[in-house]
Amino acid sequence: MSYYAPDLFKDKVALVTGGRSGIGYAIAETLLQHGAKVCICSRKEEPLAEAARTLSKLGTCVYRPCDIRKSEEVEAVADLIQEEFGRLDVLVNNAGGQFPSLARHINDKGWNAVINTNLNGTFYVSRVMAERFFIPQQAGNIVTIIVNMASGFPGMAHTGAARAGVENLTKSIAQEWARFNIRANCVAPGTIISSGLDTYAEPVRQLLDQLKEDNLMQRHGTMEEVANAVLFLASPLSSYTSGITLQVDGLDHLHANRMRLVNLFNE
Numbered sequence: 338m339s340y341y342a343p344d345l346f347k348d349k350v351a352l353v354t355g356g357r358s359g360i361g362y363a364i365a366e367t368l369l370q371h372g373a374k375v376c377i378c379s380r381k382e383e384p385l386a387e388a389a390r391t392l393s394k395l396g397t398c399v400y401r402p403c404d405i406r407k408s409e410e411v412e413a414v415a416d417l418i419q420e421e422f423g424r425l426d427v428l429v430n431n432a433g434g435q436f437p438s439l440a441r442h443i444n445d446k447g448w449n450a451v452i453n454t455n456l457n458g459t460f461y462v463s464r465v466m467a468e469r470f471f472i473p474q475q476a477g478n479i480v481t482i483i484v485n486m487a488s489g490f491p492g493m494a495h496t497g498a499a500r501a502g503v504e505n506l507t508k509s510i511a512q513e514w515a516r517f518n519i520r521a522n523c524v525a526p527g528t529i530i531s532s533g534l535d536t537y538a539e540p541v542r543q544l545l546d547q548l549k550e551d552n553l554m555q556r557h558g559t560m561e562e563v564a565n566a567v568l569f570l571a572s573p574l575s576s577y578t579s580g581i582t583l584q585v586d587g588l589d590h591l592h593a594n595r596m597r598l599v600n601l602f603n604e
């Protein structure tokens with residue numbers, strides 16, 4: 338059941354990066370259920386096509402494989418959106434990821450992989466979609482998924498640095514592009530039950546249980562809770578809000594046990 342009007346995104350077109358799985362899929366699903374036409378992109382063509390097939394039962398959903406780290410592939414996604422819809426109204430930068438490691442063990446390649454994905458990739462997609470659609474249209478909306486890194490992110494310093502960069506980038510473009518009627522905001526999820534968490538092995542799995550106990554609401558978040566926050570920021574319900582980060586973390590940004598992260602690898 339939804340508290341939003343079912344036609345909230347009628348005649349609107351949305352791009353969800355990383356929309357084939359987890360939180361991105363839930364966001365694409367919710368946008369479709371509220372009338373949007375959706376494009377999803379990610380690197381792995383087969384699961385991407387499969388996700389688009391399933392999502393198409395809810396409305397119009399197209400896909401194009403794309404590594405957001407390659408701006409020429411991002412341009413190809415814009416080409417598809419232009420051909421299929423001739424416009425874009427909402428960009429959800431959701432694609433991202435990292436691996437747990439103490440900072441001193443992250444080598445150059447691993448560091449660059451995470452920075453390129455989360456910071457550079459997010460910038461490329463935002464710039465391309467703004468240039469191709471939002472600025473010419475004089476309207477657009479960008480919502481970017483980051484993480485809860487307000488107090489740093491021990492155990493995942495690369496992603497903390499990248500997402501802090503994205504949060505600051507969002508503040509800059511929100512100001513530069515306000516004159517084009519473009520809004521830009523971030524959503525910072527805490528620990529969310531999703532396919533992303535399945536990628537973690539011990540000792541992180543055990544840590545996840547501890548983080549749930551530490552949480553003041555005594556639980557992890559759901560993908561639907563993140564999707565609902567995105568829906569709010571992507572819609573006119575938030576029309577006077579830009580440049581902010583909405584925390585969806587059951588208070589973790591105020592009350593997180595950083596010692597658990599620091600001690601995770603027993604060094």
Ligand SMILES: CCCCCCCCC/C=C/C(=O)SCCNC(=O)CCNC(=O)[C@H](O)C(C)(C)COP(=O)(O)OP(=O)(O)OC[C@H]1O[C@@H](n2cnc3c(N)ncnc32)[C@H](O)[C@@H]1OP(=O)(O)O
Nearest residue numbers: 433434435436437446447450451454492493528533534536
């Ligand atoms: C504290 C925890 C709190 C955790 C508790 C809190 C969790 C909640 C907060 C966040 C949750 C989430 O984001 S949920 C998860 C979201 N989804 C994901 O993270 C998806 C999985 N991750 C990724 O796709 C990868 O992390 C990412 C590196 C960005 C992908 O880039 P690439 O495809 O280019 O990566 P690869 O080619 O596989 O790897 C490139 C290099 O990166 C390094 N590398 C990659 N994986 C590695 C690994 N497991 N361990 C070490 N190093 C690794 C190596 O140097 C690799 O080079 P070689 O040595 O040559 O191979």
Ligand SMILES: NC(=O)C1=CN([C@@H]2O[C@H](COP(=O)(O)OP(=O)(O)OC[C@H]3O[C@@H](n4cnc5c(N)ncnc54)[C@H](OP(=O)(O)O)[C@@H]3O)[C@@H](O)[C@H]2O)C=CC1
Nearest residue numbers: 355358359360379380381404405432433528529531532533
């Ligand atoms: N789950 C959680 O607790 C939290 C998650 N987040 C963030 O939310 C987002 C979604 O995570 P979640 O759904 O949990 O995890 P998933 O691993 O399921 O989602 C990551 C998605 O991003 C895509 N992706 C990754 N790298 C690239 C790339 N270079 N180019 C294009 N697509 C890419 C993946 O598809 P493919 O492999 O096909 O490229 C996948 O669909 C991520 O940014 C994550 O860091 C933030 C805080 C907490």
